Amino acid sequence: MKNYIFSRVIKSIVAVMVVVSIVIVMLYTMIPRYKIFEKDEGYKKMSGDARTTYMYSRYEELGYLDFQQKSEMCSNASDNYEACMVNDSEELNAVISEYENNGYVVDYLRNGDPFVYHDYNPLQLIWNFYSKLIQIDHPGYVKDENNPDIERKYYIGESPNGMPAIMCSGCQYKYQLYFNSSFPFIHINAIHFNFGISYPTNEGMPTWQVVSQGQGSQVSTEQTFPSGVVEKSPLNQYTCQYKPILDTIDQRRFTDNYANCQSYYESPSMINTSYIFGIIALVIAYVVAIPSGIAMARNKGKIVDKAGIVVINFLIAVPSLALIFFVRQIGSIFNFPDRFPILGFEDIRSYIIPIIILALLQIPSLMTWTRRYMLDQSNADYAKFAKAKGLSQKEIFTKHILKNAIIPIINGIPSSIILCISGALLTESAFAIPGMGKMLPDAINASNNNMVINLTFIFTALSIFSILIGDLLMTVVDPRIQLAAKGGKKK
Amino acid sequence: MTDQELFAFKRADDSASEHISAPKYSYWQSVFRKFFSSKTAIVMLVIALTVVLIAFIQPILSGYDPMETPNINNPSMRFIRPNGEFWFGTDDKGNSLFDAVWAGTRNSLIVSFSATIITQILGVTVGMFWGFSKRFDAIMIQIYNVLANIPMTLVAMIMMYVLGSGMPQLIFALSVTSWISTAYFIRVQVMIIRDREYNLASRCLGTPTVKIITHNIFPYLISVIMTSISRDVPSFISYEVFLSFIGVGLSQAHASLGRMIQTYSSYMTSAPYLFWIPVFISAFISVSLYIVGQTLADASDPRTHMV
Numbered sequence: 079m080k081n082y083i084f085s086r087v088i089k090s091i092v093a094v095m096v097v098v099s100i101v102i103v104m105l106y107t108m109i110p111r112y113k114i115f116e117k118d119e120g121y122k123k124m125s126g127d128a129r130t131t132y133m134y135s136r137y138e139e140l141g142y143l144d145f146q147q148k149s150e151m152c153s154n155a156s157d158n159y160e161a162c163m164v165n166d167s168e169e170l171n172a173v174i175s176e177y178e179n180n181g182y183v184v185d186y187l188r189n190g191d192p193f194v195y196h197d198y199n200p201l202q203l204i205w206n207f208y209s210k211l212i213q214i215d216h217p218g219y220v221k222d223e224n225n226p227d228i229e230r231k232y233y234i235g236e237s238p239n240g241m242p243a244i245m246c247s248g249c250q251y252k253y254q255l256y257f258n259s260s261f262p263f264i265h266i267n268a269i270h271f272n273f274g275i276s277y278p279t280n281e282g283m284p285t286w287q288v289v290s291q292g293q294g295s296q297v298s299t300e301q302t303f304p305s306g307v308v309e310k311s312p313l314n315q316y317t318c319q320y321k322p323i324l325d326t327i328d329q330r331r332f333t334d335n336y337a338n339c340q341s342y343y344e345s346p347s348m349i350n351t352s353y354i355f356g357i358i359a360l361v362i363a364y365v366v367a368i369p370s371g372i373a374m375a376r377n378k379g380k381i382v383d384k385a386g387i388v389v390i391n392f393l394i395a396v397p398s399l400a401l402i403f404f405v406r407q408i409g410s411i412f413n414f415p416d417r418f419p420i421l422g423f424e425d426i427r428s429y430i431i432p433i434i435i436l437a438l439l440q441i442p443s444l445m446t447w448t449r450r451y452m453l454d455q456s457n458a459d460y461a462k463f464a465k466a467k468g469l470s471q472k473e474i475f476t477k478h479i480l481k482n483a484i485i486p487i488i489n490g491i492p493s494s495i496i497l498c499i500s501g502a503l504l505t506e507s508a509f510a511i512p513g514m515g516k517m518l519p520d521a522i523n524a525s526n527n528n529m530v531i532n533l534t535f536i537f538t539a540l541s542i543f544s545i546l547i548g549d550l551l552m553t554v555v556d557p558r559i560q561l562a563a564k565g566g567k568k569k
Numbered sequence: 570m571t572d573q574e575l576f577a578f579k580r581a582d583d584s585a586s587e588h589i590s591a592p593k594y595s596y597w598q599s600v601f602r603k604f605f606s607s608k609t610a611i612v613m614l615v616i617a618l619t620v621v622l623i624a625f626i627q628p629i630l631s632g633y634d635p636m637e638t639p640n641i642n643n644p645s646m647r648f649i650r651p652n653g654e655f656w657f658g659t660d661d662k663g664n665s666l667f668d669a670v671w672a673g674t675r676n677s678l679i680v681s682f683s684a685t686i687i688t689q690i691l692g693v694t695v696g697m698f699w700g701f702s703k704r705f706d707a708i709m710i711q712i713y714n715v716l717a718n719i720p721m722t723l724v725a726m727i728m729m730y731v732l733g734s735g736m737p738q739l740i741f742a743l744s745v746t747s748w749i750s751t752a753y754f755i756r757v758q759v760m761i762i763r764d765r766e767y768n769l770a771s772r773c774l775g776t777p778t779v780k781i782i783t784h785n786i787f788p789y790l791i792s793v794i795m796t797s798i799s800r801d802v803p804s805f806i807s808y809e810v811f812l813s814f815i816g817v818g819l820s821q822a823h824a825s826l827g828r829m830i831q832t833y834s835s836y837m838t839s840a841p842y843l844f845w846i847p848v849f850i851s852a853f854i855s856v857s858l859y860i861v862g863q864t865l866a867d868a869s870d871p872r873t874h875m876v
Contacts, residue, residue: 093715097724104731395859397807399814399830400852403844416837503722507815508834518723519815522730530730534723541720
């Protein structure tokens with residue numbers, strides 16, 4: 079069993095990596111790269127050399143190519159920096175031809191300065207992504223010329239809420255591991271995912287921060303700072319990073335250089351928003367679909383069953399988009415908002431209609447399968463035996479058949495999250511809900527490649543691991559099932 | 570009376586002994602008899618056929634092109650409510666919505682039908698070999714285990730983003746992401762019947778594998794394939810509408826129901842007919858095609874032919 083889980087986890091990781099690699103190569107090589115500037119107002123206002131350098135530095139920042147300007151070329155490839163910096167000098171020409179031999183393309187700015195660039199090939203693109211993906215914080219992280227004597231060590235200190243925390247001096251983050259009352263209670267800052275910078279929307283912010291940071295306006299709370307000052311502030315002290323230059327407010331509040339903190343926001347982040355909707359809808363779908371599937375199986379061929387089949391067929395056949403708008407229209411008759419932002423996060427009415435729709439999208443397949451499994455089980459020998467023993471129909475269904483039929487349904491619970499994704503894409507777009515589902519089409523339409531890669535990673539990883547958890551859950555519920563059976567194939 | 574008078578000589582008739590007294594059975598005849606015994610199916614078939622015919626003929630007559638807007642500078646032509654002249658009214662650019670909706674429907678149908686055909690041909694062919702060859706199965710099941718876990722909606726979206734919006738790209742993206750699940754579905758079916766007694770007998774009698782596949786197994790698969798088709802066609806229509814709605818499906822140059830729904834959702838209160846007509850039509854086509862397909866799939870299962 080341990081071996082099985084291990085090999086499944088490895089396979090899952092490989093699957094995620096394969097998908098993400100393919101997406102990276104496709105996004106970086108097949109989409110015309112000038113498209114990223116279509117939404118960039120600053121770029122449109124520039125002209126001449128400024129525009130050229132801005133363009134190439136953006137490409138380099140986003141990982142398209144390696145771009146070097148004259149000063150960088152000279153400091154990298156020449157021993158005589160001063161001589162090299164003179165245009166048309168022998169030294170510079172030698173440097174240029176060296177770069178040319180290494181496969182770089184040479185071009186000149188209007189002022190005569192040379193620059194070189196070279197596109198990354200698919201393998202380099204993939205390597206660049208994965209080599210930067212996981213960032214482990216360490217005490218040697220901070221390299222600040224103004225503060226060379228910074229102490230470099232881990233220590234156990236006290237976090238702002240009085241709980242002990244593993245802290246670090248010299249790392250990027252002050253709190254490496256800490257506990258507080260917000261989910262998931264144990265927080266680790268030592269390892270971070272780096273999915274690149276978001277551009278052109280949410281310019282300059284790491285894409286991971288865009289989807290995981292709270293939204294809306296900042297919320298201030300009364301808090302004590304390391305210097306002992308008690309002030310109202312929105313800062314989240316647990317997230318403080320090293321800041322080279324402190325301003326006067328920072329100096330009043332902090333005793334060290336860890337003053338670059340994120341803030342608390344009034345509304346949940348994109349990930350949490352999607353989760354709130356997805357999980358409540360999932361619960362509702364199961365609560366509705368399983369009893370009605372059971373009722374259909376118990377009354378097979380009768381009016382309940384036939385009506386159920388009509389409902390299921392209707393829900394499957396109607397395009398999900400049409401279904402969403404039908405339900406939204408019905409909702410607006412009963413005074414529910416047809417857009418999420420109208421009433422916002424605080425009002426419960428904003429949630430009701432989208433959740434009903436998300437549940438409706440999952441109900442038909444759940445109902446069909448519940449009915450199918452129940453019927454299959456009711457033809458089994460043990461069910462006939464129970465009937466021969468003289469048990470009532472109700473007892474047979476609740477005590478015998480249900481226990482067996484529920485197993486494959488439990489297997490499906492985590493993988494319903496996948497269904498949530500495609501449902502969430504549409505529902506969140508139709509209701510303008512600020513979640514991950516809406517972010518994906520938005521990022522695609524804005525040519526925000528790093529964001530697309532980040533979301534692909536999140537969605538694929540979520541769905542692959544949820545299927546794995548579903549399989550493991552099944553073995554817990556039914557000890558007869560063994561995933562690692564010899565020679566057997568899991569269907 | 571003598572024996573000669575009572576009895577007449579009769580020659581032995583070889584052909585009579587070959588005669589089978591069971592009622593004549595024709596597969597396709599039974600399929601159609603079964604299909605036409607359902608009244609809902611007949612109504613839905615008429616609706617589906619009408620929709621398909623209008624969708625393919627009307628755009629030829631109207632010559633609708635979403636890029637041409639002859640009435641764009643004529644405010645009196647815009648936002649005309651549905652009436653005798655413009656059955657579905659006119660849109661914000663002064664074009665007739667009736668023309669636009671049918672051109673969009675035709676594109677949806679072309680995309681959905683082509684993607685279904687490609688998916689089925691590829692899926693069934695690969696699925697047959699997959700179910701039959703154990704060596705091929707060992708490789709394919711590993712590939713499937715990786716691919717099956719990936720949310721295909723996401724892949725189709727990213728593919729459309731990369732390839733650019735257009736009809737061939739959309740058909741490609743839809744088929745590429747769905748053929749493997751069809752192949753897997755067929756594989757399971759083939760494996761179930763591959764080792765049945767009649768196939769073992771056939772093999773013992775020396776029937777070549779190709780003949781077993783085409784004569785013994787393929788006929789059994791027809792109802793399975795029909796079920797799969799009846800699910801695919803509406804789901805691809807739904808898919809096209811969905812992708813065009815979020816802006817990665819068909820391009821501006823193609824009329825598309827999804828894009829119409831997306832564009833006109835801003836006129837929901839001022840000109841609701843613009844928004845609701847495409848929504849209704851998309852629901853209409855896919856429901857009618859789904860029910861026709863389901864009934865046909867039921868009818869093509871030989872087990873339902875026994876009276």
